[in-house]
Amino acid sequence: MVDHKHQDIDAATGTATTGHEWDGIKELNTPLPKWWLYVLYACMIWSVGYWILYPAIPLPGGETKGILGWSMRGAVTQDLADLQADRAPMVNELNKSTLQQIASDPKLAEFARAYGHSAFGVNCAPCHGANGQGSKGYPNLTADRWLWGGSLDQISATITHGARYGDPDGHQGDMPAWGAQGLSKQQIDDVANYVYSLSHKTTEDVSAGKKVFADNCTPCHGADAKGNPDMGAPNLTTRIWLYGGDKADLVQTITYGRGGHMPAWGAKLDPATIKSLTVYVHSLGGGQ
């Protein structure tokens, strides 16, 4: 074992050895760097201060609280309160103003679009796409076509109450499944051909389909097939299709019906956020 009273100094390096010797080879006992050692000691002292100031040691009756009274959950609550206070002037302004006032005031509109854009990313983008472009079954919000109307008030109503989502004020009504409602395969084929002809040049005779359409479809889609935003019935004379517009898609839609769901966001989001979303969606390019 080492006899530290008689330290053996290695002549070549001037460093103490451990005193162990194997066949004339000795092991240097190089001390730890001073800076490293002092950092270690500083950390130890720091940890004692930390134990006293912050929650640290779990005990049977709950953890030690620390004299600062800091808690992570308290801190995030404070952060959120600060954030709200920070936004309060503009949010209050949004709460007070009507949608039309917000849209016509450049400063408010700019804030609402930014606020709405961020809320859109969190809540709406999964279905409607990051830029509102939509996808099959999920409406495109950038085009000048609206199932339920594209004015500020109509957009706001759709966001607040949703569609077919259990909210009594939400949009109701499905496209019926005509396959189960008495239309034969031939009739469905005919009416699909007719609907296809409304947006495409065709030389086929579609008079049979026209009659089926007149008998069954006009209450919602209208005699001119231009749709009705009060019933969510789409305009069938354009080439904008929610569920696809080739004949196979049309036959499927007519046979099995359609009826997408949109959540009623009024239950989840506060009024200022809904107003901002409305202004943002309205500004995507299709607002009426």
Add this chain to the structure above:
Amino acid sequence: MSLWNKHAIFEKNSIILSVGILIVVAIGGLVEIGPLFYLKNTIETVGGVRPYTPLELEGRDIYVREGCYLCHSQMIRALRDEVERYGHYSLAAESKYDHPFQWGSKRTGPDIARIGGKYSDDWHRAHLNNPRAVVPGSVMPRYGFLADSPLDYRHVREKMKVLRVEGVPYTDEDIAQADADIKAQSSPDDTAAVDALDKRYPKAVAHAALGGAATPTEQDAVVAYLQMLGTTVDFKLYDEKANWR
């Protein structure tokens, strides 16, 4: 330096060395194992948290089987940006019936601790079948095969019994009715059965099985599980300040 030299006493005497090791290990054990006996006081008292329904339980097992936790966490941390994006931070009480919990530590995809009710069932089905259909930039693999696999729930009762041993309060009736509850939760039109389900598992939402089939698919179970995540606690009744930590 003289104190540091005393280790020679330990090194030269095996009995003293053994006793010394024992003491050090005992201190380590006390510090690391001791707190585990007091885990209960880390779980908040909140209303609403209930055990998984049998269908949700099966969905959860598929979630684990497919390794969803490798990319999705179920833990909203108490940080401003997380609360802003995902909703209220997760409570310990919300995973008290998870064995094992699915907190995860990696977010290739988003956190899904509060995904329940955020999107429609149709969205979840479209997204599981092909994530790119609804989220163009997604890197999530397709799980379309779940829709083609009938749910095998032969062992759901045994699973519930095991969970009961681990502390999940399933009653004998819950276990006896497991098959009926699975059927009820996948056929929302059978109101009597759904009411019975709701009595056992408050706020359980019934989801129409894919294509109105009699036997639910694995996809139905996963959707039922996803749609209940984070929905059970009523935060209006939650005493937030009492649970600051």
